[in-house]
Amino acid sequence: MNFQLNRINPNQTQVIFHDGRFETLTNEELEELMAQMGISEGTNELDSNITN
Numbered sequence: 001m002n003f004q005l006n007r008i009n010p011n012q013t014q015v016i017f018h019d020g021r022f023e024t025l026t027n028e029e030l031e032e033l034m035a036q037m038g039i040s041e042g043t044n045e046l047d048s049n050i051t052n
Contacts, residue, residue, distance in 0.1 A: 005030075 002018040013030050016022045025033065 004016045006014040008014055011027055014024050
């Protein structure tokens with residue numbers, strides 16, 4: 001699944017999926033999503049493209 005991360009404030013990140021869906025997640029929710037997808041990269045970058 002492909003998605004893009006966009007940090008909108010220090011504790012929230014927008015996750016924009018390439019199928020048009022998006023969610024705004026807290027840091028804890030984002031860490032949980034990354035763990036579920038098996039992604040161990042840090043989320044400290046402002047914008048990231050993730051492909052899984």
